[in-house]
Amino acid sequence: ELGATPQTIVDKIDLAGGIVEFIVKAPMIAKSARAGQFVRVLAWPDGELIPLTLADWDEKEGTICLVVQGMGTTSLGINKMKIGESFAGIAGPLGLPSELHHYDPKKQTVVFTAGGVGLPPVYPIAREHLRLGNHVTLISGFRSSSLLFWIAENERVGKLKAEFGDLLDVIYCSNDGSFGIHGFVTTPLEEMLKNGKKSKGRDIAEVVTIGPPLMMRAVSDLTKPYGVKTVASLNSIMVDATGMCGACMVPVNLDGRMVRKHACVDGPEIDSHIIDWDKFLPRFGLFKPQEQASKVKHGF
Ligand code: FES
Structure with missing residues (x-):
């Protein structure tokens, strides 16, 4: 106890x-x-x-x-x-819960791209889609096989596969080729998009991406010309998490107008195609010098 x-x-x-x-x-x-x-x-x-x-x-x-x-x-x-x-x-x-839509599992699939520790936040959202009866294609990318987790039969993704069977396709990839497809999460996704925006015969209904900011941008840039709805779950720098401090500001482009959204109250999921990534990405590095100084001070 x-x-x-x-x-x-x-x-x-x-x-x-x-x-x-x-x-x-x-x-x-x-x-x-x-x-x-x-x-x-x-x-x-x-x-x-x-x-x-x-x-x-x-x-x-x-x-x-x-x-x-x-x-x-x-x-x-x-x-x-x-x-x-x-x-x-x-x-x-x-934050707002994920917006879930019902799709025909025989004809459509919801594609998740999870990069590294993007897998844990992807997991409950993918599970919710499966519970709703949607078909899910999970592309899970790791830097290398030494960083794999949750994929064994008795772990979360393994158990999800056992519970939902054919409703879930899992594709693994690694940057160094030590596990699954050699490449990034964008490698199999690009193939699907080129293949008529389909995965194993199912139309991609939407893409959800969670991972390092650069990876989410790459996914967003890839799907945009194909017009495939893409949602990014943003792990922005946050302070109050109530929409007041502005730390988690996300610049978005709404019909040519620049508007500020806040990941803490308008997200964390935001339509990736309206995010102004050029302005947004540098925000992740805003406190790098302070972070480095703090690590030295605390002996890390
Ligand atoms: Fe302060 Fe979102 S964390 S506005």
Whole structure:
């Protein structure tokens, strides 16, 4: 018995190469979570607020699942936390849930492109489509086979395949060719688009992309000329996550007008074809010098 409070870590699994899965007691969030939503995490009292898209939740157990890739001071610090330790605060669920449409599973498919740690946030959205009866094609890309996770039979994607069978096609690819198709998530996607915008005979109904910003842009640039609806789930820099501070601003082009959307309240999912990626991408590097200085200060 861990004496779990609402933000206590009850399980921790090292997935691969600095990527860690946490199961955290958070009954209120687990009760109301919907696919596509995120939480705002304050790891320790004087820490930084970071957004993490929900990777899973269990209402009965009152837990949520968060997957963290150690990159900056906060994420590296979180990944050092142990079972039984508590986060200072987790707020959520935040953001709009994924918009789900019903498609004919015999004729249409929803294509997901997940890059690296984009797989955890993709997972509950793909599952929701499957539960709705939609056919899903999951393109899951990793840098290399040493970074694979959740794909074994007894892990999340493996179990999804066992549960939904033919409703789910999974295509793996790796940048170095050590697993699955040699290439990026755009490699099989481009083939589908060139092949009449079809995957195994099904029309691509929409594409959902989650992963590094450059990858999402590449997916968006690829689908745009084909007119295939594409949604990007944006893990922007966030502070208040209530639409007030402007940190998560996404410049979008609405019929020639530049409009500011905010990933925290208008997203995290946004139509990727209206995002002004040239203006948006540099925002991810805004605090690089401070991040580097902070890592040095904290000995990472
Ligand atoms: Fe402040 Fe979105 S995080 S406006």
